[in-house]
């Protein structure tokens with residue numbers, strides 16, 4: 171081991187025997203087969219087929235064709251030695267219009283996936299919502315409509331009854347921050363709405379959906395599953411003028427808007443104040459907070475990079491993007507006075523800064539805020555400009571990225587953080603939302619012409635880490 175304590179490159183790090191190493195994907199990003207076996211359209215089908223929304227006009231129509239290559243992909247996971255696989259279930263495969271009759275063929279697909287994982291000794295971590303809302307529900311208002319939360323609970327109950335004897339961990343939502351603020355605020359994600367009030371309504375209805383779904387799952391699941399939600403909590407640093415105020419505002423919108431109701435049982439009063447000109451939050455009805463505030467066994471943490479903010483000086487500054495594709499609106503309702511600064515490099519292909527110290531800081535801050543809450547990293551990884559050379563992909567930068575972030579996680583554990591596992595984003599190169607297929611996050615390369623899978627050097631490296639439980 172080196173004595174360097176700043177660069178996160180040390181070796182000889184060991185992970186405990188019960189630490190769960192796995193990898194993650196999401197339905198719309200990998201499955202394809204969008205018209206098959208009764209699947210209905212989702213908001214991402216509509217959005218990606220709308221000209222100008224996704225780079226190159228890419229869509230998830232075929233993606234990694236995972237729907238047809240399930241067994242091959244399961245074998246790949248086994249070959250890597252994954253201990254867990256985090257996948258998401260496409261709601262429009264289960265209920266094509268988001269309510270009403272169950273589409274048995276859709277349920278069967280996920281039944282085969284879960285059985286295939288278990289047969290290979292891989293723990294299934296199932297996310298109920300990774301952004302593919304049935305289009306019919308969006309037509310009725312989507313997440314701005316309270317009824318969507320009740321429809322989600324019904325869907326959770328259907329899936330829970332079908333798979334609730336076999337799934338190891340249930341995750342209600344993936345990154346509700348993105349669903350609410352990118353979907354209804356900035357418009358960079360489906361459904362592409364740009365309305366501050368819609369974004370805040372969506373925040374609450376997603377929180378409510380989480381609470382209602384947990385109640386349903388706990389009612390119908392028969393095994394001893396863990397329950398969780400995955401948040402992309404922001405690590406926010408100060409960049410000068412008015413930084414404490416700028417951090418407070420963004421922390422309220424990005425982090426405490428979710429951890430407040432879910433883990434503490436209340437919306438932060440400063441969030442309500444900051445957004446008072448947009449809404450009086452009357453959509454929060456009596457009893458909602460009690461429903462949302464339920465114990466979870468594990469909090470899922472997705473981490474990629476950090477943000478730096480200060481108050482905007484209108485005379486000199488322009489409001490810079492915050493790492494997400496620019497679209498018409500702002501993802502920060504009520505925070506027009508906050509400026510996001512360029513981050514110091516190095517950067518990944520997304521333009522996101524590489525900052526393993528941010529992961530350590532985030533985990534420690536969660537331990538301080540929620541001392542008894544076990545945590546799991548449900549996504550971490552990086553896009554790089556991968557090339558196939560002689561049948562290999564030498565993605566040294568990704569290996570380095572993962573190495574540093576594993577060390578960061580390990581350091582947090584050494585300081586008392588109860589971290590249960592690490593799901594690398596992503597198993598496969600895939601449809602990266604508004605960036606289409608231009609960003610490769612996989613540890614496995616996908617040739618989109620032939621659908622051939624090639625293990626990148628990072629996959630081989632990860633496989634060794636899992637096998638030895640060490641970074642050497």
Ligand code: FCB
Pocket residue numbers: 196199344345348402472549595602603611
């Ligand atoms: C997260 C998403 C995931 C993937 C990564 C890069 O925000 O949850 O689907 O796109 O970013």
